[in-house]
Amino acid sequence: MLHPVKMQKIRLFALKPAADNLIRDLHSMGIMEISVSQRAGDLEEGRPLGSFDEISKQHVRMRGIKNALLQFLPKNYETGAGIDSSAIPDSISSAKGITIDSRLKELQEERAKVENSLSRLREELLLANRISYFENIDFTALETKTTGSVLGTIRREKLADLQEALAKVPGSESAFKMLYLIEGDTVLVLILYKKGYDLDPILNVAGLIRIILPQNLGYPQKYILWLLHEIKSNEKRENEIQSEISSMAAEHYSRVSALESQLSVEADRAEIASHFSSSNLVFIIEGWLKKADVAVLEKSLGKYDGKVQLQEIRASHDEAPPTFLENPTSAANSVQFMTEDFSLPRASEIDPTFIFFVTVPLLYGMIVGDVIYGIMSIFIALFFMKKFANSLLMSSVSKLWLFSSIPAILFGLIFDEWAGMSHLHILEILEKWGVLSLETLGIHEPLYLGLSRLHNVATLLAIMLYVGMIHLAFGFIIGAINEWHHNKKHAIGKLAWIGVELGGYITIGAFVLNAVPADLGPFGGALLGISTILIAWSEGAAGILELPGIAGNVFSYLAIAIVGLVGTILAELINSLFMPLPSQGLMVLVFFPLLFALHMINAFIAMFEAIIQGGRLNVIEFRFKFTQGDGRLFAPFSVSPTERNISR
Incomplete structure (x- = not known):
């Protein structure tokens, strides 16, 4: 484990x-x-087995046929059901016996042509319907040696300007004729003109967008009838093609799918011989x-x-074994993704999965630290587990979220926080609503004194610093264990970092902060100095350069307190502004849902931040103290990924 x-x-x-x-x-x-x-x-x-080329060829064929048939299966067809691929005695001969691919290709190509034709015809139908306003005009007769035409659209506010500009052209009464149809903010314009006039400058100023007409348009109504006939004819052929392919799918899909699966297995087997x-x-x-x-x-x-x-x-010195993680189901299903996806440990290193299973929820609980928010966390996690049941990553995160809800409730009891209120405050509000009587219950003072985060900020920050020091020291101890059988020098270096932590704390606490007895100051300085020498000896200049970073690592744990405090402040602010009381009359109908919604938002933000901060402190600050993280996941030669014995 x-x-x-x-x-x-x-x-x-x-x-x-x-x-x-x-x-x-x-x-x-x-x-x-x-x-x-x-x-x-x-x-x-x-080299691959002699059958590899033919197996690969038939495998590609079956996969192509399968993909082509898949979209034409009946809606009630169960793709998971069908022929057992292991029951096919000779997959290559069976695959060669399926000869529908040439006909299937012909049908697919024809279907593509029909679809393109239908797309073009429908676009032309839209255009023909649009210009059907000019029903008495034969558009094929507009272009002659002496006459021409322009069809296009302009914005409605440009219509008068265009009419005025055409009227100013000498001889315009006999040279131009303009027909138009107003279509909302635009105008469909048809201009008939005698050739010899340059209309482009006028049309460009008007912002006319030309419409290109089909060559055989003729009279719009007649063309519309012809288009409808062609569309109907093409749709009929499209249905015939689809029906024929659907028949192929119903008859052959199960066998093709089974062959594709079996040939995939046989291709793996034939190719592995090259190893x-x-x-x-x-x-x-x-x-x-x-x-x-x-x-x-x-x-x-x-x-x-x-x-x-x-x-x-025995493996060679530079050959590392693959890593296979084996953890209890609860840990494997919730936090193992953190171990596998964020730098897998070597086979010789300690597997931090179960450690994460304990420390991630604890840090989450310290940040959220509210009984009611912890209960909300359970329901939100259950919702995400159901919503993302098919997503390995999100399902794992949701399960981790669910486990972390318990520490959130426990730390909520320690901090005496119930949606930003103390337990006594909640009881007093319930008494105002007549739900209970504190006098009858004999409650005259708090049932217990919790560690209020808002009123004990300095204590809280100090505790989080201790948590950081202990957490990191635990990481260094694991690192020393990892290194002991490989390089005792590096193992001693890992332990020296604990001396730097402790020596630095005692020295600063004694001489700067007065948090530690002054008599211990020299001892702390000596411990810090000896530990620094050991780090220089074991890790060289790189270790010395990392010394300032250990302080940053420890102080990063203050985020636990700071993020938690922000959530508590927001919760108290919400309560002070929107807590519904009997004296507020009908306004409670507004305040109740508003209070609930705002607390849900605040709780979700606190939970999200807790997951991010808790994950960061574990994956970055803690884990890199003991693992090199360049492991390779065990990937056995297997029929399918589900049989690879990889705990995910």
Whole structure:
């Protein structure tokens, strides 16, 4: 739980006749990550199996057919149901037997042409309907040797200017004729003119936007009838094509989908042989698996009657094992994404997942620190869990949010905060509404004294500094444990950072802040000096340059107090302005929903900030004190990602 699963590197020696069956068994078991074998002596570099090219070819064909048919399946068709791909004895022959791809391609190309034609015809229909106002004009007869026409639109306020400009042209009464249709803010204009006149300057000033007409337009009404006929004819053909492809989909999709799945598996199996090294008689497979699975694999190889031998080998010095995280379900489902996605630890390092499972909710609780907001947090987290059930990341964040709600309630009790009020304040408000009587209950003073954040700011800040120092010191201790078996010098350096923390605190507290007895000042200075020397010895100049950063790391934990205080201040402000009381009469109908809404907004902001700040302090300030974080996730050779034994 606190360490990734122990991994073992192995080497398999197998006779070539056993290749196909062994690859199939390894793929089905899904427990071994296969790496590229190192060549030695007369061994040759691995190559894919001879069937790889044909498998890949048929796989691409089946995938193309599947994607083409998918959109034409009946609405009630269950894509998850169908033929079991493992029941297909010869996938290559079966794939070759499906020959609908050429016809399917023809139909798709024709369908694309029909769709383009329909799009063009419908656009022309819109234009024809628009100019049908000029129903008695044959547009094909407007262009002659002596006459021309211009059709376009102008803004309505430009109409009078255009008419005036045309009227000023000499001989305009016989040279021009303008017809127009007002369409809201625009005007559809048709100008008939004798050639020899340059209208472009006038039309440009008017801002006319020309409309290009189809060449065979003729009379608008007749053209509209022809367009409707063509559209109907094309729509009929489109339906015929769709019907034929739908029939193909209903008949072939299940088998094509099963073949595509099976060929994908077989392509993986054929391609993996390129990772092997081989001789004329033997091929060698190297890779990683969990230490506990070595016996499982060894037992399964017994059926090969000695044709396959397993050897446990030691990895080279520069070869790191893959990382496989194994945590309790609650931790794996809520915070493991933080470990995997934000710099995975090496297989030899401590797995911080379960530590995050404890520290992230604690920091969240310290920031939110309100009983009622904690209860709201539960319902908001449940809502997000349901809404993002299909999102791995958001589902994990929502579960972490839910777990973190409990510490928020507990710290709310410690701080005595109930939506920005003390427990006694809430009881007094309930008494004003006649819900209870404090006299009857015998309550004359607070039931307990909480650590009010607003009235104990200095104490709160001091506590958060202690929390930061302890949290970081814990990180350095884990770092020392990680390094102890690899480099004791670096392990001592990790522990020296704790001395810097403690020595710096004692020295400053004694000589500057008077928070520590002055007699301890020299001891703190000595501890700080010795720790600094040890860091210089173990980490060199880089460690010395990082010394000022440790103070920044500790002070960053003040964000816990500051963000929490801001939320508390806003909550009290909301209560002082909008708390509904019986004396307010009908205004309580306004104040009740307003109070609830504002507290929901404030609570959500506090929760969001708590997740961000808590995550930042754990992932950045804390984790980098003990992990190098360049691990590689264990990815076994497996039939499907869901069988890769990766805890997500």
